[in-house]
Amino acid sequence: MSNVPQQRLVQTAIPGPRSVELQQRKTAAVSAGVSTGLPVYVERAGGGILVDVDGNQLIDFGSGIAVTTVGNAAPRVVERVSQQVQDFTHTCFMVTPYEEYLEVAEALNELTPGDHEKRTALFNSGAEAVENAVKVARHYTGRNAVVAFDHAYHGRTNLTMAMTAKNMPYKHRFGPFAGEVYRAPMSYPFRWPGGPADCAKESFDVFVQQVHAQVGEDNVAAVVLEPIQGEGGFIVPAPGFVKQVADWCTDNGIVFIADEVQSGFCRTGDWFASEHERVVPDIIATAKGIAGGLPLAGVTGSAEIMDSVHGGGLGGTYGGNPVACAAALGAIQTMKEEDLCSRAKQVEALFLPRLKRLADTFPQIGDIRGRGAMLAVELIHGPGDLTPNAVLTAAVNKACHAEGLVTLTCGTFGNVFRFLPPLAASDELLSEGLDIFEKAFAASV
Template identity: 85%
Template sequence: MTTTVSREHTVEQKRVLATAIPGPRSAALQQRKTAAVSSGVSTGLPVYIERAAGGILVDVDGNQLIDFGSGIAVTTVGNAAPRVVERVTAQVADFTHTCFMVTPYEEYLEVAEALNELTPGDHEKRSALFNSGAEAVENAVKVARYFTGRQAVVALDHGYHGRTNLTMALTAKNMPYKQGFGPFANEIYRAPMSYPFRWPGGPADCAKESFDVFVSQVQTQVGAGNVAAVVMEPIQGEGGFIVPAPGFMKQVSEWCTDNGILLIADEVQTGFCRTGDWFASEHEGVVPDLITTAKGMAGGLPLAGVTGRAEMMDAVHGGGLGGTYGGNPVACASALGAIETMKEEDLCGRARQVEAIFLPRLRALAERFPQIGDIRGRGAMLAIELVNGPGDLTPNAALTAAVNKACHAEGLVTLTCGTYGNVFRFLPPLAAGDALLNEGLDIFEAAFAAAAG
């Protein structure tokens, strides 16, 4: 079955404020949410979306909001991307589920082949598909433990890896992710992250010292011979878009190889063109043993993967990996449409263009406001960290929240993050045009100026 969809955006790419944000219909729906949905599921901006395309979200009140969040790095190719719509529409009409472990289908194979081709390294690879980033990380740990025969897993300070029991143990931040949900999986250990902005001696000392501190702590507290895997985000996501000092990830990778430890690169947020490369590990010159993917891979549908060296992925006994919905055919079709879009429209190059638009304006803002302590990131995954001011690196979560609220009121969807709640992260869809990005930055700058005084 073939469905033809216009290549034009189905939503005009402009901001429209038809009502206050949120509007009356969204407010009514939020009352229903309070009555029907667990209060444990919170909402950052309670506007209810009915349509979206490119870099615009349209809510039920007719407001058109500029999207600087991409559903937390998911809609990298933009909402309703034509190739995604075409493939998903055709797949839904054909069949929606059989379970790959019962009666398989070609779409799963095509996604696995794409992952094997696109992920770093020219070695022979295998992939397995799952539903979420947390599932991918959990299954990567399973593979590492099975292959090495070891149990210990090392994660890094400020890291975020998911909300299952095991991935909560790997995640560093307590509130809101871990508070009250323990006990957690055991044999999980934490080592210092290379965090140049907050390293005691500053960025230069971080580059010189952070790897040695990492190794010393792991050797002392765990013992390299007991470690199955190190799980690391090449650029930390929820933890604050922390970019490690140059060479840190490469050194960790080489140390892992020397000690029979698997390096698991968690590229759930950094993968699929987001940082200007297909995967952020490439920028660091690192070829992970295992790599986890999700978010931007499938154009908004739930799909995740673990890709790794063939001998490692094939070591697990038959039936040891899988799941009822893992590699759902509709999600696979969406991923194939998204990957085709990334290739045909050179979205790696587009991410670098986004960086070229954002960085000069963020740097100019930092010159005006000393509360911007650090600007970091890569491609279309950028952030600023807010502090009290010069010489005082105390995290300024209050200013972060105030600017975020002001942006929302003006129809700009922004996201915060960071261990201390003081980081703005910018994750615009790569389908958003330059004019829309600049308008969003205008709104952000005005909101920042008003809140910072």
């Protein structure tokens, strides 16, 4: 259990005076390119609460963007990290290896979908994981082209920026980008021209036709797909779409890469979102929730594909750092022993009825979607007008922050609220957070 009191407490304006002072220091010391959504400086955190430097206790509906799934400073993570820091902090696995890296690789080989023989390589971030997954696929197939999707987000490196669909703020004036990256329409039921029913029937056919016409199947090394899109708006593809794409890749000798950086590690009610449709990716990229807040990422795939790369072709100085590996082992232990997949389903059962009742009252909520503790609402202007309502989204977000609820927005059009609470948060805290969200929504419409 967390030693942070699990209750909301707002005793200053948010941000408070000490946070305002620190934000001034941030402006003077940190690049303006590194922005802050809510300039409240955190001093302690645990469970579902963030404590700021002014003594406010905020309910966390963001988990550091799906990172602290097991809760901040989770006891098993703290215990393992504390011991590892005392033992050693770094040797570089490529120079003198250590068992912690092996244990994480073995865990990922076991937990990721499929019972085939697998191999894993560890890195630092989701972007690194995706980029290395593409490297492996290109090496294995001898092909160059990579297909990504509309609304995709894959990272901020040069290659992953090319794969990311949104210009501002991720790509604007940062080009030229890596070549041989192609984009296909995403199966987006809410915004499919013919509606959700047509999306289920048509989106896969449109994908196949476009790749055939614009790229050619024999030129494609990999198709990279988020089983539930993250930054693009928590878009859940039409039922069957992910499985159809994966099977099509197999039929055409293409590596199917599932980017589960945001959707992995119990977040959706399964260990990985791919499992919902019984999809077994050739390669799966993971990060965020893997290590309870420490930087770690994994690329896990079939032994045949992963072992095709020559010795020294994969790696990095900090990749699979022993302290981060210790954190991952503590986080995975927590997920197993506390059955956090079931907890994510309980969160969904708590949130969805509340969000649906709100949608019945306010037609500006156009869509409710997601799975487990990865849920979202998309805001529009009203019945018959699906124009994205980014202004209302920003207003509700600001109102939530003022009441001590940390909320996140997303979406290509900036009009989606995403809910990513820690799975360590109590039902009482989550209910109180939803109360705040509902009142903020009513006051902002």
